[in-house]
Amino acid sequence: MIPGAFEYHRPKDMEGVLAVLQEHGDDARVIAGGHSLIPMMKLRMADIPHLIDLQDVQGLNSITVGDTITIGAMVTQHHIIENHALASAAPIMREASLQIADPQVRYMGTVGGNVANGDPGNDMPGLMQCLDATFTLVGPDGEREVAARDFYEAAYMTDREDEEVLTQVRFDKPQGGFAYEKQKRKIGDYATAAAAVQIVKDGDTCASASIAMTNLSDTPIYSEDAGAALAGTTVDDTAIEAAVAAMLGDIDPTEDNRGPIEFKRHAAAVILRRAIARAWSRA
Amino acid sequence: MAKKMHIKLTVNGQEEEFLAEPRELLIHTLRERLNITGPHIGCETSHCGACTVTVNGKSVKSCTMFVAQADGADVTTIEGLGSPDNLHVLQRAFKENHGLQCGFCTPGMITRASKLLEENPNPTEEEVRFGMAGNLCRCTGYQNIVKSILAAAAELNSAKEAAE
Amino acid sequence: MNKEITRQERADALGGMGCKRKRVEDARFTQGKGNYVDDIKLPGMLFGDFVRSPYAHARIKSINTDRAMALDGVVAVLTADDLRPLGLHWMPTLAGDKQMVLADGKVLFQGQEVAYVVAKDRYIAADAVELVDVEYEELPVVVDPFEALKSDTVLREDLVAEDGSLPDGAHGPRKHHNHIFTWEVGEKDATEQVVSDAAVVAEETMYYHRTHPCPLETCGCVASMDKVNGKLTLYGTFQAPHAIRTVVSLISGIEEHNIRVVSPDIGGGFGNKVGAYPGYVCSVVASIVTGVPVKWIEDRMENLMTTAFARDYWMKGKIAATPEGKITGLWCHVTADHGGFDACADPTKFPAGFMNICTGSYDIPTAYLAVDGVYTNKAPGGVSYRCSFRVTEAVYFIERMIEVLAIELNMDAAELRRINFIKKDQFPYQSALGWEYDSGDYHTAWDKALKAVDYEGLRAEQAQRVEDFKAGKTRKLMGIGLTHFTEIVGAGPVKNCDILGLGMFDSCEIRIHPTGSAIARLGTISQGQGHATTFAQILATEIGLPADNITIEEGDTDTAPYGLGTYGSRSTPVAGAATAMAGRKIRAKAQMIAAYLLEVHDDDVEFDVDRFVVKGAPEKFKTMKEIAFAAYNQAIPGIEPGLEAVSYYDPPNMTYPFGAYICVMDIDVDTGVTDIRRFYALDDCGTRINPMIIEGQVHGGLTEALAVALGQEIAYDDMGNVKTGTLMDFFLPTAWEVPNYETDHTVTPSPHHPIGAKGVGESPHVGGVPCFSNAVNDAFRAFGLRHTHMPHDHWRIWKTANELGLHG
Missing domain, CATH: 1.10.150.120 ([2Fe-2S]-binding domain)
Structure with missing residues (x-):
């Protein structure tokens, strides 16, 4: 498995990145960790004449934790796992990151790459939707922000323009209980079904809940109705079943080696039930 | 053919400089160019880890890294971990x-x-x-x-x- | 201190048989200094790469290599047209069929080799592959063997006569143009009579899915033709280097003495590296054409899609018994999917391998087996993946049939096995399907295993779990997997077993050096089994020199004696025996030398660990080290100088290792996720040479069994596209998915093997697969399940639970 030839660019700053992108349009792609892109290039399923490596671009590597949390696009899953402040402010980030790929891949795999690639198998997009994150995109016309919940259009199709670079993700410090539940065949596999859940508890009732699913459609699925089904309830079986039913109305899985559609829907329901139960127990 | 790049690497403490196509995979650089054949090629899609080396302090699957990305990096392979007289x-x-x-x-x-x-x-x-x-x-x-x-x-x- | 060295201390110092000797191979492997085929780099070496068919069945209308040849750095592009004048566009398979080396007018499976590009490096070769223009005309695709036997679509026009008749195949008459052979063993009429008369009959059809050995190192070679001297050197991932040399000679016309085949270190074989592949032939031709060395290394996708699959057997069974559970007959029919060419690696007389070991560990008086081989639009192969020829299929079949019979009889499956085991005093045992089992003590092993896991306790726990499940207290079921397997390994007696006419003996040649160290060379080749360690242990015990002073060398046909290689657990049973026999020849000569040196008659000295002593006067002795020196440096009347021996061992029979395995598994009914809570493996491989290595083999074989049982498959869609071409989808478990195993053993030596050893490498795979599968099936027995097919991945387990109504 040998990739096709390409020109390699390693700009020192974002201006340099944008300049190459503008010059080459969709003949150019940025690369962060490369663990989604490089295998595709080696299989010659992606032909990229100009590759722009972001590793020398300053300002993409930081994690700041306060009432708002920002994570630079080049922050790796390994960084997320090791960052104590982040783990305590947004523990779902660590819980999810530990379930992504394997140790070596997590050293290289970045938040930016994971959210921007638009691969339905990636875990961060659903997680970002659950957290109602905002993505910062930088392009020739400057910066703009897009809600994670509005970003994904189809498999590998996002709101990002060819000349834009996703530079950071930002979300409010999550409240309440959390769970990232993922079923997969083995370490290194994408999800058969995965659910990201955050639940805010007020007394004995659920004040609000946010639910997003991974690898069950050609985009991540933020299920607003599933969250709404829990709000105001005591998260009893009836409420959970209502949330699951709402989620099932939103997903649209396809058959693959992980199983037929019927199984995926079943697994999605099971995984969501477990995620809700776990998040509720932590709320 | 894409133009070649001037690459500098430190491998097992030794500085290496050469011209290479940017698409050259780090595992091939090590094995073919530098004759460091300890790391192996198993799956080529970053699943098996036979090509694992340490790059700037991180465990990396060198079949999924272009030599261009590794330009300037410090690389350690199995050959750099120990010596016959001083095994790791x-x-x-x-x-x-x-x-x-x-x-x-x-x-x-x-x-x-x-x-x-x-x-x-x-x-x-x-x-x-x-x-x-x-x-x-x-x-x-x-x-x-x-x-x-x-x-x-x-x-x-x-x-x-x-x-x- | 002047303590006398005891006999035991002298024996321990040898590091001989039975000790947990650390491996001598490990120094190089742990330091990155192994020498695998892709590590070989020869001056001027070129790289080969294949253009492969994207279609499973298509006619090739044209191949245009112009654009590829125009690429800087491309040296040649070979097609079938280039090979035809040499007669190398087709090659013989190990199963008596022939196979295209490069597509000759059509392709029969996705990934088939169409053209071979030779370039200065692998990057240019890969680029050039993209530039070869092939025009295909798609043909109807047949991926189901039952459909194939009904289909009008002819896969192999070369096997249909011009008048439309079907010439016999290598194994007799053919019933249909997509039919390869029918192989029958046993008594058909008598068995059918027993089945029809029986009080109880259990019937089941089971699919043993297609999978792949998938060693971590893929297949590859370096061919180097020295035109000046007319010598071809071929380095490669060969589990049978000598056979490869003979085959290369026969098909290329190069005299065998002008061919040197070298198997360097091999990164796992598991059967994948037994066969001869188009990559080897094309590399040899390319080296002959270009005059420089040519390297070919397949990538993982090519490995999974094209070289040597395993299994793919549809097995239909009927097992007859008395109401008390005594088995009276076994009937089995197999529909075997061999893909586009019959390239199964089986001894010539056994087109379905040793599938006729399918009566297993049981005393079954009457049996019948028929196997129909079928062509489909899938890759060729059918190798024994970590098993002796088709033994995994046979053991899976009988161990599943026993479970189904237990259900039919409403009996405990452990007890059903016990009452049907061949008894210790029945060995040597003649099986209804033609084998002579050498030795066994199944009851002892079985009782030890059941006791070790507290079988009664497990069943009680399981019953409670079922109650809890029904009461809604848990969603996890518990399965107890049982298996008692009997292997048949060590092929084999030359009178029965040959491959392409090459008798399946093996060999060892020993040269003792004057200072009392030695080198021994064998016809086998290690792929991780640790031959350099264990064969030295056999010799240390046989000839009384320390194992540390004995070098073991294999894999170079210029130096090693001829042998049939390493697969089918045959190294210890055959080459191990040759090693012991050669050692005994050394000892016989040493005895004469010792007698001369001690000035006594030959019969007055006897071997004692590391020396010959004068009988009755052990203080008078000559050590083997002293004898070795004398052998070379002292003129001894009537004895020629030197101390060397060679043995070619043709085993009188196979060996029959056996074992008792028990698996305890929890199954999440809602997700289909399995958790192996416990796995107990008792192996009886006869005499144990190195317990550390045996244990390692068992761990590894069980893990490969776990993979096959729980998810590993080569799956095709209806168009013949491979759906599992990378390690994302082809299941190789990580350390996280694998349990710790408990190992145990009994020792029942083989009566006919010089040291009583039977071989062990494949037992855990052969026994492991049904054990894991039985655990899954057993978990659902209380809910009415009789049988569900492997692989037991999450969705298939979910489907089983769903069909049983366990999801409410």
Whole structure:
């Protein structure tokens, strides 16, 4: 498995990145960790004449934790796992990151790459939707922000323009209980079904809940109705079943080696039930 | 053919400079260009870990890194971990505990394990299994690999205690 | 201190049989100094790469290599047209069929080799592959063997006569143009009579899915033709280097003495590296054409899609018994999917391998087996993946049939096995399907295993779990997997077993050096089994020199004696025996030398660990080290100088290792996720040479069994596209998915093997697969399940639970 030839660019700053992108349009792609892109290039399923490596671009590597949390696009899953402040402010980030790929891949795999690639198998997009994150995109016309919940259009199709670079993700410090539940065949596999859940508890009732699913459609699925089904309830079986039913109305899985559609829907329901139960127990 | 790049790498403490196509995969640079054949090619899609080396302090699957990305990096392979007269504790532990059979996964296993023990000097069995899950072995069933790594950790820890 | 060295201390110092000797191979492997085929780098070496068919069945209308040849750095592009004048566009398979080396007018499976590009490096070769223009005309695709036997679509026009008749195949008459052979063993009429008369009959059809050995190192070679001297050197991933040399000679016309085949270190084989592949032939031709060395290394996708699959057997069974559970007959029919060419690696007389070991560990008086081989649009192969020829299929079949019979009889499956085991005093045992089992003590092993896991306790726990499940207290079921397997390994007696006419003996040649060290060379080749360690242990015990002073060398046909290689657990049973026999020849000569040196008659000295002593006067002795020196440096009347021996061992029979395995598994009924809580493996491989290595083999074989049982498959869609071409989808478990195993043993030596050893490498795979599968099936027995097919991955387990109504 040998990739096709390409020109390699390693700009020192974002201006340099944008300049190459503008010059080459969709003949150019940025690369962060490369663990989604490089295998595709080696299989010659992606032909990229100009590759722009972001590793020398300053300002993409930081994690700041306060009432708002920002994570630079080049922050790796390994960084997320090791960052104590982040783990305590947004523990779902660590819980999810530990379930992504394997140790070596997590050293290289970045938040930016994971959210921007638009691969339905990636875990961060659903997680970002659950957290109602905002993505910062930088392009020739400057910066703009897009809600994670509005970003994904189809498999590998996002709101990002060819000349834009996703530079950071930002979300409010999550409240309440959390769970990232993922079923997969083995370490290194994408999800058969995965659910990201955050639940805010007020007394004995659920004040609000946010639910997003991974690898069950050609985009991540933020299920607003599933969250709404829990709000105001005591998260009893009836409420959970209502949330699951709402989620099932939103997903649209396809058959693959992980199983037929019927199984995926079943697994999605099971995984969501477990995620809700776990998040509720932590709320 | 794309134009070649001037690449500088430090591999096992030695500085290397050469011209290469940017698409050259780091594993090929090591194996073909520098004749460092310890790291192997197993799956080519970043699943098996036979090509694992340490790049700037990170365990990396070198089949999934272009040499251009590694330009300027510090790389350590199995060849840089120990020498015949001064074996790395993991190299000894794998032999003592029968942690290998055909040997093909072994350089990647040991290189990865060395990083794991650096980050977590006193791992549980579960942590070893989780931390080694990026390396596939077809021969051993992992039981003796896990045993080898735990034995190496114990040896390192008792050496450290003795020094304190 | 002047303590006398005891006999035991002298024996221990040898590091001989039975000790947990550390492996001598490990120094190089742990330091990254192994020498695998892709590590070989020869001056001027070129790289080969294949253009492969994207279609499973298509006619090739044209191949245009112009654009590829125009690429800087491309040296040649070979097609079938280039090979035809040499007669190398087709090659013989190990199963008596022939196979295209490069597509000759059509392709029969996805990934088939169409053209071979030779370039200066692998990057240019890969680029050039993209530039070869092939025009295909798609043909109807047949991926189901039952459909194939009904289909009008002819896969192999070369096997249909011009008048439309079907010439016999290598194994007799063919029933249909997509039919390869029918192989029958046993008594058909008598068995059918027993089945029809029986009080109880259990019937089941089971699919043993297609999978792949998938060693971590893929297949590859370096061919180097020295035109000046007319010598071809071929380095490669060969589990049978000598056979490869003979085959290369026969098909290329190069005299065998001008061919040197070298198997360097091999990164796992598991059967994948037994066969001869188009890559080898094309590389040899390319080296002959270009005059420089040519390297070919397949990538992982090519490995999974094209070289040597395993299994793919549809097995229909009927097992007859008395109401008390005594088995009276076994009937089995197999529909075997062999893909586009019959390239199964089986001894010539056994087109379905040793499938006729399918009566297993049981005393079954009457049996019948028929196997129909079928062509489909899938890759060729059918190798024994970590098993002796088709033994995994046979053992899976009988161990599943026993479970189904237990259900039919409403009996405990452990007890059903016990009452049907061949008894210790029945060995040597003649099986209804033609084998002579050498030795066994199944009851002892079985009782030990059941006791070790507290079988009664497990069943009680399981019953409680079922109650809890029904009461809604848990969603996890518990399965107890049982298996008692009997292997048949060590092929084999030359009178029965040959491959392409090459008798399946093996060999060892020993040369003792004057200072009392030695080198021994064998016809086998290690792929991780640790031959350099264990064969030295056999010799240490046989000739009384320390194992550490004995070098073992294999894999170079210029130096090693001829042998049939390493697969089917044959190294210890055959080459191990040759080693012991050669050692005994050394000892016989040493005895004469010792007698001369001690000035006594030959019969007055006897071997004692590391020396010959004068009978009755043990203080008078000559050590083997002293004898070795004398052998070379002292003129001894009537004895020629030197101390060497060679043995070619043709085993009188196969060996029959056996074992008792028990698996305890929890199954999440809602997700289909399995958790192996416990796995106990008792192996009886006869005499144990190195317990450490045996244990390692068992761990590894069980893990490969776990993979096959729980998810590993080569799956095709209806168009013949491979759906599992990378390690994302082809299941190789990580350390995280694999349990710790408990190993145990009994020792029942083989009566006909010089040291009583039987071989062990494949037992855990052969026994492991049904054990894991039985655990899954057993978990659902209380809910009415009789049988569900492997692989037991999450969705298939979910489907089983769903069909049983366990999801409410």
